[in-house]
Amino acid sequence: MRVIVVGAGLAGLTCAKVLAERGAEVAVFEASDGVGGRVRTDEVDGFLLDRGFQVYFTAYPAARRHLDHAKLDLRAFDPGAVVCRGGRKSILSDPRRDLGSLAPSILSDAATAGDKLRTLKLAVSARQDESESAGERLDGDVTSLEYLRGLGFSERILDRFFRPFYGGIFLDRDLGTSSRVLRFTFKMLASGETVIPARGIGEIPKQLASHLPEEAIYLNSPVEELLQDGERVSGVRSSGTEHEADAVVVATDAPVARRLVGATVPEGSVGQTCLYYALSGLGAGKKILLNGEDGGFLNNVVEISNISEAYAPPGESLVSAVTLGIPDAPDEELFRRGVSDITRWYPDADLRPLAIYRIPFAQFSQPPGVHDELPENRTETQGLVLAGEYTEDSSINGAMLSGERAAAEVLR
Ligand SMILES: Cc1cc2nc3c(=O)[nH]c(=O)nc-3n(C[C@H](O)[C@H](O)[C@H](O)COP(=O)(O)OP(=O)(O)OC[C@H]3O[C@@H](n4cnc5c(N)ncnc54)[C@H](O)[C@@H]3O)c2cc1C
Known part of the structure; x- marks a missing residue:
């Protein structure tokens, strides 16, 4: 089974790790120049600077x-x-x-x-x-x-x-x-x-990525749209090239998930x-x-x-x-x-x-009641699964739990 994961944040990486452990062929497409999404660390003049204070x-x-x-x-x-x-x-x-x-x-x-x-x-x-x-x-x-x-x-x-x-x-x-x-x-x-x-909060995604073959992660590769085969999602288009898959996991942040697949995600x-x-x-x-x-x-x-x-x-x-x-x-x-x-x-x-x-x-934003309205990993569209903190709660744990559940959904 070939699965494309869109986004190398904690949700996407956890999903890809679980799928790879279960024998799936996984390719992760990441828009930016590194893994981790919101969880990254820069090294500047010998200082380690996390991109925002997080624990x-x-x-x-x-x-x-x-x-x-x-x-x-x-x-x-x-x-x-x-x-x-x-x-x-x-x-x-x-x-x-x-x-x-x-x-x-x-x-x-x-x-x-x-x-x-x-x-x-x-x-x-x-x-x-x-x-x-x-x-x-x-x-x-x-x-x-x-x-x-x-x-x-x-x-x-x-x-x-x-x-x-x-x-x-x-x-x-x-x-x-x-x-x-x-x-x-x-x-x-x-x-x-x-x-x-x-050595910085960015070590967390790096460790997750280390479970995948290096060639499975495509950096600087934003996904522009999902490919459709009738009612089914059959792959992605990234940097103008089409890539086929048996399933696609959209593991971007909420605003991009809304734009790419029309997912109903939290607004604030x-x-x-x-x-x-x-x-x-x-x-x-x-x-x-x-x-x-x-x-x-x-x-x-x-x-x-x-x-x-x-x-x-x-x-x-x-x-x-x-x-x-x-x-x-x-x-x-x-x-x-x-x-x-x-x-x-x-x-x-x-x-x-x-x-x-x-x-x-x-x-x-997580006001009272927001968690009851979050989307599921499963979607109505065959071949399409969602992952991201926005299916659980906004945290490192929420993102990783979502990735794990998305992998289970793909395997199901
Ligand atoms: C400053 C800050 C402080 C925080 N503090 C804490 C804390 O102390 N404790 C805690 O538990 N949590 C904290 N969090 C929250 C936690 O970091 C996030 O909930 C979690 O990292 C979200 O992971 P994600 O995988 O769902 O999304 P993201 O990390 O947003 O990952 C999405 C990925 O998708 C990629 N992407 C987007 N569009 C495309 C596209 N078209 N094609 C390909 N790739 C795409 C993005 O580049 C990104 O890498 C904090 C977050 C921040 C930013």
């Missing part, structure tokens, strides 16, 4: 089935976060997982005593969920903000911790994202580690702007720093070379700083505003601007 959770159930964690040489963040307000920093953590921060967690003024108890209770109950992805829980769905307020969390911890922390993960500081995503993320945080591969998107600075060292440890102030510019900051030293050349450090959305300002102004926030927390920081990544479409 991997070792508890991701679908991803675990396809990735060799040991070979990725995963490096862990310390649990919890440091909440920065003005010149003050307070540590919030789950003391059961981070004994070192037990005292600071209890002392932190970002949360009330009741909030700390509620956080522990939520972690315990979320751990018992059996869902494979954020979209799967079929009980009621409200915004994360409504959900957390319903559990009785104080406005103080909502503003100082949940908004910047989950805002950084969902790219939505308003916490309008589905409570299913919040609960699933809570489970991931409570059940495993938050990590990055030692959320984005981030990621600023990189080089410096001699911030001394910020291995926790994520959160901006606990209203109206701050940066949402979250991490000295990422403390997580993996390979992110910076010897003797240097790398800071990754995120502002949500795409501010309409030139690079110099964004760098200046980033420096202004970080030096409020670390007055001696000597930050050298390195690079900016503006990523308008990082994830599709």
Whole structure:
């Protein structure tokens, strides 16, 4: 059986890996110059720059089935976060997982005593969920903000911790994202580690691609249209050449899937702007720093070379700083505003601007109810299967689960 996969993001690569393992002849057509889609790392002057700040959770159930964690040489963040307000920093953590921060967690003024108890209770109950992805829980769905307020969390911890922390993960500081995503993320945080591969997030797709023969992946090969044989999809046209197949898996991002096959996919998107600075060292440890102030510019900051030293050349450090959305300002102004926030927390920081990544479409928007409307992998058209985060949930795990399910559909 010959299968063409359109798109070498995590969904397409996972699909191709599973099909190749089952003996199918697979060809992957990728529009860009590398594998990974939204999950790529650039090497610039000895620094590793992920295309936007992203993390991997070792508890991701679908991803675990396809990735060799040991070979990725995963490096862990310390649990919890440091909440920065003005010149003050307070540590919030789950003391059961981070004994070192037990005292600071209890002392932190970002949360009330009741909030700390509620956080522990939520972690315990979320751990018992059996869902494979954020979209799967079929009980009621409200915004994360409504959900957390319903559990009785104080406005103080909502503003100082949940908004910047989950805002950084969902790219939505308003916490309008589905409570299913919040609960699933809570489970991931409570059940495993938050990590990055030692040599950048782009190692994840590279490992998936290593399961395929090199000649099976065609880079710089955008698919312009699908070929039809009567009612059946029979191949693709790429760079003007026709390629036949028994099945075609469209594993692009949602907007391209809409254009190529008319798929009904989610409409909205959320984005981030990621600023990189080089410096001699911030001394910020291995926790994520959160901006606990209203109206701050940066949402979250991490000295990422403390997580993996390979992110910076010897003797240097790398800071990754995120502002949500795409501010309409030139690079110099964004760098200046980033420096202004970080030096409020670390007055001696000597930050050298390195690079900016503006990523308008990082994830599709996930308001309550969106997961019930997502398309299936199976389509009405013979020979055509869909893969992509937009059939599950917007995450590394969602994309890989979708790829796995698309492969099963092709084999069926
Ligand atoms: C900045 C950022 C931060 C994120 N943070 C996290 C995080 O911390 N944790 C987490 O789990 N997830 C995170 N995500 C989400 C996660 O990265 C995505 O959900 C996932 O990578 C989507 O994979 P995909 O394969 O569905 O789509 P994509 O990665 O978009 O892959 C689609 C591929 O199709 C290709 N393509 C498009 N059109 C064509 C065509 N016509 N012909 C051929 N190829 C085509 C594209 O070039 C691309 O390679 C983040 C994403 C971003 C961008």
